[in-house]
Amino acid sequence: MQKDSSAHLDSLRITWLSEPFHLGIPIIDLQHVWLVHIILELEEEIVDAEKNDTDVEVHSSFRKALDYVAEHFALEEDILEHFNYPNFKEHVQGHRKFVEKLTEKYYEAKNSQMAALGILQILKKWLFQHILHDDTDYAEFFKASNVDLKSYCNQILKSGKYPISKEQLLIYQNIVQMDTTTISLHEQSIDTIQEIRNIWKTYNLSTGIPIIDLQHIWLLKMIVELDHSLKLGDGSSETFHKVIAEAIEYTKDHFSVEDKIMRYFRYTDVVQHMNQHKRFIEFIKMRNDEYKLGNPRVGLHLVQDLRNWLLSHIALEDKKIGIAFEARVRELSEFTKKLHQTGEIGISREQKNLYKLVLQSAPDPLD
Numbered sequence: 001m002q003k004d005s006s007a008h009l010d011s012l013r014i015t016w017l018s019e020p021f022h023l024g025i026p027i028i029d030l031q032h033v034w035l036v037h038i039i040l041e042l043e044e045e046i047v048d049a050e051k052n053d054t055d056v057e058v059h060s061s062f063r064k065a066l067d068y069v070a071e072h073f074a075l076e077e078d079i080l081e082h083f084n085y086p087n088f089k090e091h092v093q094g095h096r097k098f099v100e101k102l103t104e105k106y107y108e109a110k111n112s113q114m115a116a117l118g119i120l121q122i123l124k125k126w127l128f129q130h131i132l133h134d135d136t137d138y139a140e141f142f143k144a145s146n147v148d149l150k151s152y153c154n155q156i157l158k159s160g161k162y163p164i165s166k167e168q169l170l171i172y173q174n175i176v177q178m179d180t181t182t183i184s185l186h187e188q189s190i191d192t193i194q195e196i197r198n199i200w201k202t203y204n205l206s207t208g209i210p211i212i213d214l215q216h217i218w219l220l221k222m223i224v225e226l227d228h229s230l231k232l233g234d235g236s237s238e239t240f241h242k243v244i245a246e247a248i249e250y251t252k253d254h255f256s257v258e259d260k261i262m263r264y265f266r267y268t269d270v271v272q273h274m275n276q277h278k279r280f281i282e283f284i285k286m287r288n289d290e291y292k293l294g295n296p297r298v299g300l301h302l303v304q305d306l307r308n309w310l311l312s313h314i315a316l317e318d319k320k321i322g323i324a325f326e327a328r329v330r331e332l333s334e335f336t337k338k339l340h341q342t343g344e345i346g347i348s349r350e351q352k353n354l355y356k357l358v359l360q361s362a363p364d365p366l367d
Contacts, residue, residue: 009174010349011040014357016175018193021131023139027153028079030164030172031072032131037171038065039123046117065119069099075162076135083147085138094134098126192228196220197358205314206359207322208329211336211345212261214355215254216314221354222247223310226303240299244291247306248284255281257345258321264335265325273317280309 015036016022023029042065073095080088102122142149156162199220200206207213222243229240255277262270287305291298325332339345 008040008044009171010353011356012037012171013175014353015040018357019128019132020136021127022176023131023135025139025142025149025153026172026176027157027162027164028076028135029176030168031068031075032127032135033172033175034068034168035072035123035127038068039120039127042120042123046120065123066099066102069102071162073099075156078156078161079149079152080138082152083142083145083149085141087137091134091138094130098122098130192221192224193354193357195224196354197360199224199311200358203311203315205311205319207314207318208326209261209322209332210355211332211347212254212258212318212321213359214347214351215250215257216310216318217355217358218351219247219250219254219306219310222250223303223307227307230300230303241292244288244299244302248281248288251284251306252281253346257339258318260339260344261325261332261335262321265328265332267321267324269320273321276313276317280313284309 012033016033021029021032021036023032077088077092077095080091085091102119105119105122157164196217200217205213205216207216226240226243226247229243255274259270259274259277261267262273267273284302284305287298287302291302336345340347
């Protein structure tokens, strides 16, 4: 399936859970998961092609997409027609327009790379618009109508008209069939991710240096979660104390990485920048000591200080680093890899996934 099936499944799971794609109609959800799988496969092919300076094998990807789309649309239309869905004709027209546009984009492209990007763009746009709006509409109709959808879907499956491969079933089971606790946790994290994404875009926080952006996003996650805890009145709990301590330690680790990068690449304002780091650590340590004495109001100020300083520091100072090293991104990536290989930078899978999800289809920060 993939060179790294574990990483692929992680990306697939994150994408699926990042939006309310789940309709509660297993056979439809399975095919929607398969569509996401096809999109991610194509993304990975494009990334590999760019790395290796080769062309993407568009023909097979295009055929795979069209074959899936034709089968999926036929299944949907079968179900909608059987239950006399009021917007059946409009839904079918939407299907036809999508196929036409997909085909048109393919034949308009002048080379395989352009074709691959065009197909991916259309598939992604359709995934969000069609599933989240049109398909959700008929799912709501079925719920309100109280039809025996399960029996009819079972009948369809038994007929063999729409076969399901073992790979499709395994992926569906991996992505969708989770226990309710896991789903609940993901729903909470989706709110956090959306908040981080909004902050990131509002303040235009990208430095263009993947490792620094990844660490900034992780710090934002900690701050957002601390802020949520305070709003829930959980500011004096042991967990809150622990997360505060972790956030401060991670801030120190992050500053250490920035310092290494600035020194290695001879950043002009390295001394001033490092002094800012030092002063902030001293200030936040003082705040934390006050908080440990038992004043809950200090906890609120501590989180606000972390948030305000981080946002202003990234927006003003760290972006200068990005501008200074704009032409040396490749060198920075190689340097980051070395730091990671020697254990001077630790990057967890969860941090990578959050980075990709917030930035939406960002490449691996170590690539």
